[in-house]
Amino acid sequence: MRKYLLKRVFYMILTLFLVASITFFLMKLMPGTPYSNQEKMTPQQIQIMNEQYGLNKPIWMQYLIYLGGMLHGDLGTSFQFSNQPVSYLISSRIGPSAQLGAQAMVFGLFFGIIVGSIAAINRNTWIDTTSTVLSIIGKSVPNFVLAVLLQYYIALKLGWFPIADWGSFSYTVLPTIALGVGPLAETARFIRTGMVDVMNSDYIELAKAKGLSRYGVVYHHALRNSLIPLVTLIGPYTVALMTGSLVIENIFSIPGIGEQFVKSILTNDYPTIMGVTMLFSAGLVVVILLTDIIYGIIDPRIRLSGNGD
């Protein structure tokens, strides 16, 4: 197991290195400069600024300098956000984004599994049909549309939760729902399909023949086996929640990373673009590793040799 983990960590670092390299050069290909009113600046001013930020050096050298800095944990200084170090920018804003993402994930998976299971157990009844229709709607409606609807009806008309901004838990409820409904719908459809298959299998018949109750059969035997295909979705979900939160954070004016990321791209704020991209990539490769480990926990058949009990 340790050998396997070491190997995986090596590949993760390799992946991150490739992401950093590709992003760096692609970013340099973007039109424009980091200066917002370049036409008013004299060539000397530009020269001075370029020297100060190291932008006068050849691109390959800038690249090596950046990589060198990154190895020491130095992600550079933002051009736009009051010259703050990127690492500080990220660490001060990661909290709300991470909290929102995690909440949306838990909300989506939890209710998705419940809705999907209920639909599967009551297959081909009105419950199943209703859940399918709702899932399709949940999957089809873009989360920013849902966000605005929630703001208008739940926050403005009913006044149950704040419309926007960031503060106590109640501020997180609407953005969590807006962000989590997509994953919820997809989870529900996945679990439903998986469980219908599982419920027709021989071991469910055997579980019934043991005299277990309907609940016992579903909870102890069907659920875990239907969860296996769902694990595959966790990776894509993470990406969806990361990118989805870009828009949602804007709508609910949440001081998260997404908002900053969009601004940094629009203003060619190279260090911030790199920093946030690397953060997202690192998050993703870690999630992929976790997914593989979760697979092994849920399904003993794919557990790695040496990782027995």
Place this chain on the structure above:
Amino acid sequence: MAERILDVKNLKINFHTYAGDVKAIRDVSFHLNKGETLAIVGESGSGKSVTTKSLMGLLANNAEVIGGSIMYHDEDILKKSEKQMQNIRGKEIAMIFQDPMTSLDPTMKIGQQIAEPLMKHKKVEKKKAWAQALDILKLVGISNAEERIKDYPHQFSGGQRQRIVIAIALVCYPEILIADEPTTALDVTIQAQILQLMKELQAKIETSIIFITHDLGVVAGMADRVAVMYAGQIVEYGTVDEIFYNPQHPYTWGLLNSMPTLTSTKLEAIPGTPPDLLDPPKGDPFAARNPYAMKIDVEQQPPFFKVSETHYAATWLLHPDAPKVTPPEEIVRRHQLFAKMTHQSV
């Protein structure tokens, strides 16, 4: 007379399908004596499995019992609620399934799978249930049971898995064990081991077995009595010797004739296919495939004719007015053997 623990009377089961009602079980009656093994033999689709599922109360959603009764300890199983059935299943009537490769939960340790019925029915706490699971695991012949109890199904071979399935079925010491083709999915040497194991355990646990199979070879070594099913009906039943050596129904003749013997050079098949149970024939369902069929076979269903106290067959050939027919050579040989056997025992 032996104590009857199960008495099935005039059972009729239909399956609702888009094409219409399939009459899967058409007036089936049989009984099970305490401690014996009853084999139900028949080809695919003859209704063997449906019959046993009805005993467990595990019929598919589109199945409907339209008549009859299943008396178990003077109570009709068919009248019991799902809740009451849950208390019978696994505890008093347990079942072994056909395919051990798919009948164990792949994500649960086998110890837990064996302990589950105990925890459910005997309200045993987990630790004690696992201890009992270990005992039964040893009993079914899993070596190194202390360690293997924590393994998952994929870590066992097919034969071992069927032993585990048997352990699950027997862990509550059920009164009736239904074995639905328990050896069909196994290769021949493992088959013999599993059958031997079932016999040993039957003696130890004193359970009665209903053994479903299409393999007459297996029946000969296992059963005390045999019921032959065809097209949703029982056509002949009797003790294992009576069915094997004094068969009376042409379908039983056909089955035995299609079994390889030491002297047979060529296997005889029964021509044709079973009737469509969406619209069963009016007369004897076997008439169309029966070389000995008479006019009455097409018009009227034969009743059971008594051959001996324990042996009955539903064929018009046993009617006093029926012409004498000569069965296939192999059957004549068996009849002669039977005559010798009874002569000796008398």
